[in-house]
Amino acid sequence: MHPTMRAMILHAPGAPLVMEERPAPEPGPGRLRLRVEACGVCRTDLHVVDGELPDPKLPLAPGHEIVGVVEAIGAGVRGFRIGARVGVPWLGGTCGRCAYCGAGRENLCDDPVFTGYTRDGGYATHAIADAAYCFPMPDGDPAALAPLLCAGLIGWRALKMAGEARALGVYGFGAAAHIVAQVARAQGRRVFAFVRRGDAQARDFALSLGAVWAGWSDEDPPEKLDAAIIFAPVGALVPRALANVRKGATVVCGGIHMSDIPSFAYALLWGERKIVSVANLTRDDAREFLGIAAQTPIDIHVTRYPLAQANRALADLREGRLQGAAVLIP
Numbered sequence: 001m002h003p004t005m006r007a008m009i010l011h012a013p014g015a016p017l018v019m020e021e022r023p024a025p026e027p028g029p030g031r032l033r034l035r036v037e038a039c040g041v042c043r044t045d046l047h048v049v050d051g052e053l054p055d056p057k058l059p060l061a062p063g064h065e066i067v068g069v070v071e072a073i074g075a076g077v078r079g080f081r082i083g084a085r086v087g088v089p090w091l092g093g094t095c096g097r098c099a100y101c102g103a104g105r106e107n108l109c110d111d112p113v114f115t116g117y118t119r120d121g122g123y124a125t126h127a128i129a130d131a132a133y134c135f136p137m138p139d140g141d142p143a144a145l146a147p148l149l150c151a152g153l154i155g156w157r158a159l160k161m162a163g164e165a166r167a168l169g170v171y172g173f174g175a176a177a178h179i180v181a182q183v184a185r186a187q188g189r190r191v192f193a194f195v196r197r198g199d200a201q202a203r204d205f206a207l208s209l210g211a212v213w214a215g216w217s218d219e220d221p222p223e224k225l226d227a228a229i230i231f232a233p234v235g236a237l238v239p240r241a242l243a244n245v246r247k248g249a250t251v252v253c254g255g256i257h258m259s260d261i262p263s264f265a266y267a268l269l270w271g272e273r274k275i276v277s278v279a280n281l282t283r284d285d286a287r288e289f290l291g292i293a294a295q296t297p298i299d300i301h302v303t304r305y306p307l308a309q310a311n312r313a314l315a316d317l318r319e320g321r322l323q324g325a326a327v328l329i330p
């Protein structure tokens with residue numbers, strides 16, 4: 001069966017996506033063809049579309065938070081059946097041979113494949129994915145599951161890097177933070193949310209999801225924090241966060257792209273404070289987090305857009321008009 005597929009395609013960074021139609025490809029060895037049920041819109045998609053990440057595959061269907069149903073199975077695939085629901089994250093493949101893959105750090109693979117960046121993603125009715133990088137997904141609303149696949153997953157990896165912090169600062173309260181805040185609260189942590197000055201809606205949103213305090217990103221919290229995660233792509237927040245954490249604390253940069261970090265006094269780093277970045281995910285992260293998400297009540301806030309309105313979804317994300325996660329529905 002050769003269904004026709006539609007996809008929102010990027011032809012050049014900075015250009016709007018355009019809807020195109022073509023025959024859906026057959027899955028090669030080891031691969032699955034999915035009928036996409038929902039695909040989340042991630043800030044990384046904005047960085048790809050806006051040309052802030054180098055060398056995307058072009059033309060490209062972006063999107064790496066794919067929830068879909070297996071429609072065709074390539075040669076040699078075991079463990080998947082037609083009609084099963086799976087999720088496809090950002091990590092679309094790894095080389096399995098480099099030093100990082102060998103050391104269990106496949107998130108740092110030297111020759112990776114990234115869904116919706118170096119391979120076509122889920123801004124489409126159909127997508128091809130490596131079965132070894134797909135995960136079974138539970139029943140339920142696919143739009144509410146999609147944001148788990150990056151916002152949730154990368155948020156989880158960032159949260160692990162924050163260590164045992166009880167008082168946790170979160171800078172930028174978008175899709176990732178709104179999931180992480182709920183997971184952190186379920187773990188007994190106290191979340192302090194920092195949002196763009198004047199964005200009262202985002203502040204109230206954070207409080208409604210259990211933050212013990214929410215304020216502007218240039219404000220000081222009421223107490224020193226044990227760790228902070230920065231989801232906003234704003235380098236100036238790094239010294240701000242360092243100034244608000246205790247000795248020995250970690251400041252985790254959760255985004256794939258950030259504006260330059262301004263120079264700052266060494267005293268802010270002194271006291272064994274650490275700045276780390278989170279890069280991609282491992283499949284173990286995905287299995288671990290999807291298990292936790294299944295057992296934790298997480299209220300995923302979703303704004304749905306028809307696939308054809310992907311450009312509007314991206315614009316709303318770029319301009320901060322969203323609460324929670326944007327999701328495309330083909």
Ligand SMILES: [Zn+2]
Nearest residue numbers: 095098101109
């Ligand atoms: Zn590798």
Ligand SMILES: [Zn+2]
Nearest residue numbers: 042044150151
């Ligand atoms: Zn993402």
